[in-house]
Amino acid sequence: MYSERLKKVRSHMSLNQINAMIVTATDSIFYLLGVEIHPGERLLALLIEEHSAVLFLNALFPLKETLPVAVRYYKDTDRPIEMISKEIEDQLTVGIDKEWPSRFLLELMGLKPSCHFVNGSITVDTARLIKTKDEGQWMQNASSINDEVMRRVYAYIQDNVGIKTITESALQEQVKIFNSELGVHELSFTPLICFGENGAEPHHDSDETLLNENQAIIIDIGGRKEGYCSDMTRSFFYGTPSDEYIKVYELVRKANLAAIEAVKPGVRFKEIDEAARHVIEEAGYGEFFTHRTGHGIGINVHEYPDVSAVNEMICEAGMTFSIEPGIYLTGKFGVRIEDLVCVTDEGCVVLNQYPKALMTINVPKLECKI
Incomplete structure (x- = not known):
């Protein structure tokens, strides 16, 4: 079920000419992965690209479930945005969730100046639109x-x-x-x-x-x-x-x-x-x-x-x-x-x-x- 949902998002990414999508809303991550994660002020992000998907999560919130995506844990002393930036190639169009804190977005924009950042929430919102x-x-x-x-x-x-x-x-x-x-x-x-x-x-x-x-x-x-x-x-x-x-x-x-x-x-x-x-x-x-x-x-x-x-x-x-x-x-x-x-x-x-x-x-x- 969750692999199909990720497939739907990738389809909408293609329609909207988005190369990489960073999903950060906890409800959308629940929709795509079936896990509810509430990390407070700490970063939570699911990076979806054409052939891969990686969840970035603080190590204080270890998952028991087996997910259809890779999981990268980080510590409080790490720089998770830098970890994300290394996964994204230059000169791509990157979709951002509509309510991602600016402190994360601005840091990523500084690390990837050649990328074009857009509001990409429509890719997940549209996938969630039709209920099974x-x-x-x-x-x-x-x-x-x-x-x-x-x-x-x-x-x-x-x-x-x-x-x-x-x-x-x-x-x-x-x-x-x-x-x-x-x-x-x-x-x-x-x-x-x-x-x-x-x-x-x-x-x-x-x-x-x-x-x-x-x-x-x-x-x-x-x-x-x-x-x-x-x-x-x-x-x-x-x-x-x-x-x-x-x-x-x-x-x-x-x-x-x-x-x-x-x-x-x-x-x-x-x-x-x-x-x-x-x-x-x-x-x-x-x-x-x-x-x-x-x-x-x-x-x-x-x-x-x-x-x-x-x-x-x-x-x-x-x-x-x-x-x-x-x-x-x-x-x-x-x-x-x-x-x-x-x-x-x-x-x-x-x-x-x-x-x-x-x-x-x-x-x-x-x-x-x-």
Whole structure:
């Protein structure tokens, strides 16, 4: 499997006229070699050339696994960039990962002045773009667990509201507990919990805000299982929703469904974004849909490509991404509904099965004792 992945990267290197590629992102190295390495500030680099590949790694992180590439260990007193430079011939085009620290890149550029350095991340990003059958199954498994976590979150709110105080941060902790109970010990991202007007901030940092009666709730959660991420958002309401909330919720739900309906091979990503945006704009809420419709997902929760109004890329079977339209009314509430979809030969399959109909949290009835 990993040899095939390296082969795919080499193919994209050839298409982009890159002679040598230095992969440094830990998630991309996991994709290509199947090992998770987190060396902190120390250099980690996988040099891929046409007929060879070498992983440069600090000796403090010895590997037990047998890899499909050579491994060169270095000590803290060594110069690993010099080791890499000796492997690269002069006058080559060298691809660099998009987030490699400048202290490493500048040293390499000084050692190889005749080489042409370019952002080469597209070679790995494109290889990761089309998910295999196995990857699709792993992502389905992760999403199925995420469905159950969401079910438990909703039940927890319903069972405890009115009995104990529920804050955004406390509910964050419950999300972690539910994931752990289901065998997920790494989250895709910090759970995003928004009560009331906090939901009008798409990336609100959950805090000590209390859940009060007649408030909107946004729950955006995901976990990482078998190396692959899940991501889902649902919006609930505690109490009796206003007519405006019901209207906005239905618009977002219809926008979500319209975008999913548009997903199929041959469609441009901008057309999927337009399908969702059209529903919201036609109802007069266009200015309140303030972000792209979705993002790629896989080993990372945010991957290439994005579902935006400017992305001309064409959908292909195996691509997996989110569909998450939203409406955000400052000082009032926000609504977002997010699903993950995987493109098939004829359309797409939705990885999330948690309901999208408007769900409310019932207000506890007070018992009168005479």
